[in-house]
Amino acid sequence: MNNTLAIARKELRSYFASPMGFVITGLFALLFGWFFYAYLSYFVRSSEQMMMGGGTPNVNQHMIAGLLQNAAVIILFVMPMITMRTYSEEKRSGTIELLLTSPVSDVEIILGKFFGAMGLYAAMLGVTLLYVAILFFLGNPEWKPVAAGYLGLLLMGGCFISVGLLVSSLTKNQIVAGISTFAVFLFLWVINWIGESAGPTGRQIVSYISITEHFDDFARGVIDTKHLVYYLSFITFGLFLTAKSVDSERWRG
Amino acid sequence: MIEVQHLTKRYGRVTAVDDVSFRVERGEILGFLGPNGAGKTTTMRILTGYMPASDGRAMVAGLDIFDKPIEAKRRIGYLPEAPPLYPDMTVREYVDFVARIKGVPSKERKDRVDTVMKRTHVADMADRHCAKLSKGYKQRVGLAQALIHNPDVLILDEPTAGLDPKQIIETRDLIRSLAGDHTIILSTHILPEVSQTCQRVVIINQGRVVAVDTPENLIARLKGAETMFVQVDAGGADVLPVLGAIPGVLGIVASDQRGVVGGFEVESERGTDIRRQLARTIVDRGWGLLELRPMRMSLEEVFLQVTTEERPDEPTNPAETITPAMVEPVPGVDSHE
Numbered sequence: 001m002n003n004t005l006a007i008a009r010k011e012l013r014s015y016f017a018s019p020m021g022f023v024i025t026g027l028f029a030l031l032f033g034w035f036f037y038a039y040l041s042y043f044v045r046s047s048e049q050m051m052m053g054g055g056t057p058n059v060n061q062h063m064i065a066g067l068l069q070n071a072a073v074i075i076l077f078v079m080p081m082i083t084m085r086t087y088s089e090e091k092r093s094g095t096i097e098l099l100l101t102s103p104v105s106d107v108e109i110i111l112g113k114f115f116g117a118m119g120l121y122a123a124m125l126g127v128t129l130l131y132v133a134i135l136f137f138l139g140n141p142e143w144k145p146v147a148a149g150y151l152g153l154l155l156m157g158g159c160f161i162s163v164g165l166l167v168s169s170l171t172k173n174q175i176v177a178g179i180s181t182f183a184v185f186l187f188l189w190v191i192n193w194i195g196e197s198a199g200p201t202g203r204q205i206v207s208y209i210s211i212t213e214h215f216d217d218f219a220r221g222v223i224d225t226k227h228l229v230y231y232l233s234f235i236t237f238g239l240f241l242t243a244k245s246v247d248s249e250r251w252r253g
Numbered sequence: 254m255i256e257v258q259h260l261t262k263r264y265g266r267v268t269a270v271d272d273v274s275f276r277v278e279r280g281e282i283l284g285f286l287g288p289n290g291a292g293k294t295t296t297m298r299i300l301t302g303y304m305p306a307s308d309g310r311a312m313v314a315g316l317d318i319f320d321k322p323i324e325a326k327r328r329i330g331y332l333p334e335a336p337p338l339y340p341d342m343t344v345r346e347y348v349d350f351v352a353r354i355k356g357v358p359s360k361e362r363k364d365r366v367d368t369v370m371k372r373t374h375v376a377d378m379a380d381r382h383c384a385k386l387s388k389g390y391k392q393r394v395g396l397a398q399a400l401i402h403n404p405d406v407l408i409l410d411e412p413t414a415g416l417d418p419k420q421i422i423e424t425r426d427l428i429r430s431l432a433g434d435h436t437i438i439l440s441t442h443i444l445p446e447v448s449q450t451c452q453r454v455v456i457i458n459q460g461r462v463v464a465v466d467t468p469e470n471l472i473a474r475l476k477g478a479e480t481m482f483v484q485v486d487a488g489g490a491d492v493l494p495v496l497g498a499i500p501g502v503l504g505i506v507a508s509d510q511r512g513v514v515g516g517f518e519v520e521s522e523r524g525t526d527i528r529r530q531l532a533r534t535i536v537d538r539g540w541g542l543l544e545l546r547p548m549r550m551s552l553e554e555v556f557l558q559v560t561t562e563e564r565p566d567e568p569t570n571p572a573e574t575i576t577p578a579m580v581e582p583v584p585g586v587d588s589h590e
């Protein structure tokens with residue numbers, strides 16, 4: 001436990017020791033802000049029309065849900081930058097030799113790296129909460145669906161991080177790790193579209209596999225155990241494969 | 254304290270370490286000697302639990318490194334060939350981080366970090382980023398890292414590589430002062446380092462142990478005879494027959510002649526000290542005795558001979574197949590690469 005914490009702290013510190021952490025956080029905030037602005041102006045226009053037609057516009061349904069879904073796409077692009085160096089850099093610089101000869105288990109190392117990346121990711125999401133706060137200031141959206149949405153983002157990001165760790169553990173080269181991670185994410189994302197052209201059973205299977213598909217309910221403010229279980233098992237499985245990869249690397253030498 | 258039995262490591266078809274066995278007693282410093290690619294780093298990596306062996310066992314502090322890795326690693330301090338530093342941490346942050354993962358109790362941590370940084374002479378760089386350290390300082394921070402949890406066993410892969418001469422001496426002194434409380438294995442190419450710091454030497458070549466002994470014995474064993482160098486001012490008289498007549502002298506060679514002053518290499522039976530006899534004979538004749546010293550074969554020669562030995566499958570007595578070369582020690586000379 002202490003070891004995991006020490007490693008997570010070290011990871012988190014290393015993100016912010018270089019401009020990396022700030023650049024990623026800034027980039028994410030910028031993109032999120034752009035979508036926020038686009039959705040807000042769209043929402044303002046459409047709610048005027050809606051009110052003329054006698055309907056009641058709902059910020060949660062008509063704005064936040066869409067915004068969070070777009071945030072998911074930004075994460076897809078930004079996350080490889082967070083995870084690419086986790087293992088690759090340790091392998092390249094030889095610091096992995098320190099970790100693997102310390103009285104620390106592989107699982108503790110992996111969890112440390114996982115929570116370190118989660119820490120940075122949570123900080124990034126934290127920054128976007130400032131935008132959402134504007135909505136609370138201007139109108140009165142319900143907070144529960146927003147919280148559900150952020151929980152979903154956190155879990156979905158966790159899945160991406162576990163995949164990123166796995167890919168990073170496979171190579172010494174962080175650029176290769178970054179690009180491969182991005183390719184895998186992209187695959188997990190576009191798999192929806194492939195599913196849509198497939199038959200009904202095919203579509204069901206694909207939508208079950210797809211990471212982003214499971215996020216839709218969260219974005220709408222619904223916490224379904226089905227999706228919770230999916231995300232948590234996905235993360236566990238990703239970390240498990242990372243552990244296997246680290247162990248087999250050790251045998252190969 | 255450390256016991257290695259029939260250790261073998263294969264990388265695909267390359268056998269990096271081949272049936273290596275040796276022991277290190279508590280408090281001892283063992284030198285690990287071998288040319289590039291001999292398998293020193295590989296052996297150390299197995300001993301520290303970085304990678305498993307293909308075959309054989311390694312016990313550290315009574316614990317099998319493979320069966321009980323966590324407990325064993327708690328007792329090992331390891332300085333890898335390349336100091337494993339995080340470039341964006343300061344020296345203090347780095348040593349503190351290592352203290353955490355090596356399980357130094359949080360109450361003692363700050364003290365330990367300070368003590369170790371002082372001991373390895375890096376305290377003046379405590380707030381410098383590791384990336385900005387010179388090679389020698391990186392090496393010392395690596396040493397600090399290995400000592401932080403006060404381990405029973407220290408495994409140091411070329412601890413003095415990249416240090417300046419003053420630092421080399423300080424590091425050797427540090428290592429010597431650690432012996433007793435700690436059991437130490439260090440690898441090196443620098444031969445005088447071994448004779449100065451180590452009680453015992455394991456010479457390995459192409460993954461096999463070719464010799465295990467004290468540095469003195471290794472040198473002595475490879476010599477069939479003792480050789481003295483004498484420089485005599487005989488005023489033109491013929492020195493060879495006179496010295497050759499001294500009992501115990503096996504042979505004598507004139508090695509350099511400058512006018513009336515001649516240098517001679519006098520070979521004698523092992524175990525008989527002919528220095529007094531030599532001196533008396535020369536002085537009695539009224540000649541000038543300008544120099545008299547034993548010619549030791551240096552560990553460098555031993556090393557070269559043992560590692561170029563063609564039959565490494567007879568590690569126990571290489572002396573029989575080796576003709577000793579009589580060359581003076583060359584202190585401080587680096588490896589033969």
Ligand SMILES: Nc1ncnc2c1ncn2[C@@H]1O[C@H](COP(=O)(O)OP(=O)(O)OP(=O)(O)O)[C@@H](O)[C@H]1O
Pocket residue numbers: 253264267268269287288289290291292293294295296334
């Ligand atoms: N990861 C690896 N994969 C394949 N072969 C390796 C690997 N590491 C080392 N070797 C090989 O194993 C042998 C022993 O290497 P090792 O690094 O243990 O030598 P060494 O004695 O430490 O040499 P040096 O004095 O140069 O440090 C060499 O032939 C080397 O090429």
Ligand SMILES: [Mg+2]
Pocket residue numbers: 293294295334410
């Ligand atoms: Mg080496």
